[in-house]
Amino acid sequence: MSMNDDVDAVTAAPQPGALPQFVTPIVPKGTIAGRALVAIVAIMTFLASLTTGAVVLVQSAASDWQSEVAREVTIQVRPVSNRDLDADVARAADIARRFPGVADVRVYSKEESSRLLEPWLGTGLVIDELPVPRLAVVRIATGATPDFGQLGRALAQQVPSAAVDDHRGFVEHMRSMGRAAFLGGLAVLALVLAATVLSVTFATRGAIATNQTVVEVLHLIGAKNTFIAHHFQRRFLGLGLQGGIIGGGCALALFALIELASRHFLGSAAGEQFAALFGSFSIGYLGYAAVVVMIAVIAGVTALASRRTVNRTLETFE
Amino acid sequence: MVRFENVGLRYGLGPEVLRDLSFRIEPHSFQFLTGPSGAGKTSLMRLLFLALRPTRGLITLFGHDIATLGKDALATLRRRIGVVFQDFRLIDHMTTYENVALPLRVVGQEEASFRDEVVELLQWVGLGERMWALPPVLSGGEKQRAAIARAVIARPQLLLADEPTGNVDPNLGQRLLRLFVELNKSGTSIVIATHDIALMDQYDARRLVLHEGRLHVYE
Numbered sequence: 065m066s067m068n069d070d071v072d073a074v075t076a077a078p079q080p081g082a083l084p085q086f087v088t089p090i091v092p093k094g095t096i097a098g099r100a101l102v103a104i105v106a107i108m109t110f111l112a113s114l115t116t117g118a119v120v121l122v123q124s125a126a127s128d129w130q131s132e133v134a135r136e137v138t139i140q141v142r143p144v145s146n147r148d149l150d151a152d153v154a155r156a157a158d159i160a161r162r163f164p165g166v167a168d169v170r171v172y173s174k175e176e177s178s179r180l181l182e183p184w185l186g187t188g189l190v191i192d193e194l195p196v197p198r199l200a201v202v203r204i205a206t207g208a209t210p211d212f213g214q215l216g217r218a219l220a221q222q223v224p225s226a227a228v229d230d231h232r233g234f235v236e237h238m239r240s241m242g243r244a245a246f247l248g249g250l251a252v253l254a255l256v257l258a259a260t261v262l263s264v265t266f267a268t269r270g271a272i273a274t275n276q277t278v279v280e281v282l283h284l285i286g287a288k289n290t291f292i293a294h295h296f297q298r299r300f301l302g303l304g305l306q307g308g309i310i311g312g313g314c315a316l317a318l319f320a321l322i323e324l325a326s327r328h329f330l331g332s333a334a335g336e337q338f339a340a341l342f343g344s345f346s347i348g349y350l351g352y353a354a355v356v357v358m359i360a361v362i363a364g365v366t367a368l369a370s371r372r373t374v375n376r377t378l379e380t381f382e
Numbered sequence: 383m384v385r386f387e388n389v390g391l392r393y394g395l396g397p398e399v400l401r402d403l404s405f406r407i408e409p410h411s412f413q414f415l416t417g418p419s420g421a422g423k424t425s426l427m428r429l430l431f432l433a434l435r436p437t438r439g440l441i442t443l444f445g446h447d448i449a450t451l452g453k454d455a456l457a458t459l460r461r462r463i464g465v466v467f468q469d470f471r472l473i474d475h476m477t478t479y480e481n482v483a484l485p486l487r488v489v490g491q492e493e494a495s496f497r498d499e500v501v502e503l504l505q506w507v508g509l510g511e512r513m514w515a516l517p518p519v520l521s522g523g524e525k526q527r528a529a530i531a532r533a534v535i536a537r538p539q540l541l542l543a544d545e546p547t548g549n550v551d552p553n554l555g556q557r558l559l560r561l562f563v564e565l566n567k568s569g570t571s572i573v574i575a576t577h578d579i580a581l582m583d584q585y586d587a588r589r590l591v592l593h594e595g596r597l598h599v600y601e
Contacts, residue, residue, distance in 0.1 A: 084479035084501065084513045086493050092475040281471050284431060286461030287488035288454050381433060
């Protein structure tokens, strides 16, 4: 029995001698919904990566500030009547220099002390006329943990007007501020991730809704649920990775660009201010690794959302 | 092959659309399922191709009580049933060849093992020149034949066709009926849901008539 005479005028492109092949993927490629999903995944990955980078940056800057401050202590020598302040400062600096674990001691000169007070007392200050204490900054050797209590006692014996300030209060304040900034960043990151998961999930559901016929036909011709879910999961993992690499890649490129720019402007005043705040403005290997993990996680979320949606769709058929 | 015993079906909390259906479909049999619009033909077809579960009664398919089967076992049973949908349900992004080969693909067969068979079937139904065409550019008749080819490619034991002549002219309708008769002669049980009396008059076969949710069988 033949029905060739029923073939309509509309014919396919002639394929002389060619054998047909099953090359089309079961889940269609390049659909509008698929492209929209890639765009959403890319945008959300970009935002999540920026937030991750910002959290890493804040954490690293706070840690730098803390270690910078913690590596120094200050010796304050008060002016006392009947004592030579300069001699006391020199003696205190000498004691500190000989103390184990001290790398360097820098005594602030009278002029430098005047400049420190300029913001409050104005220029042209004659420091000798005021009972202003003199400062010596003690820099601690890398890895050393000097006993500041012992240093304080040694100074008290030989220079009674000297006192050691190990910045403990300030460091504690910095630490809690840094912790608060880091936790705040983590909270924002969690919100961004939640928004990412939700938007990617809904976009995936939308994309699968356009493939409802494919799911239904596969189901009715006897495809097992795992077969259908596997095909959709694989396709959507691909879409998720595509979007994730675009979004995450843009974020990584942006971080790398800013890092390069900050190095370039390091000598300038603005660059110095920037460096003072953010250090080298590098998210480091940890930050870059976190962005790569973000790409993988978001692609995984896309794949899992597709599997779940397909399974739910299949449940409605039974 | 198929046994219904006191089967009832309702959607949600609505009234029963199918009531106390008891009948059998024997191997190598041919039957028309008919009745007025809204009588429940499509619902009964959906029960037959396991797209619905009954709200009461017993359905036995190929010796299995479907109520006791899991999802994978039901999928395996569906492979023994070919379905021709009224609206064809071809997958638009796949060529005619791929649509027809799909049931073999989902069971994991290698393309080399089924390519010749699919090509031969497509030529047999008159679509040899349309293997590379996508469904949106096929005519109604071509879609119908592609849907039939897809339904029979895996040599099902039971073929269910829902209004297979609803979208074609009477001449093509006759040809399709001849195709179903040929398939039946080769051992497939056929159920054709239709309200086309002219079609049923062309072939002397058992008639299952649905009326207000109840089934009357005319041997």
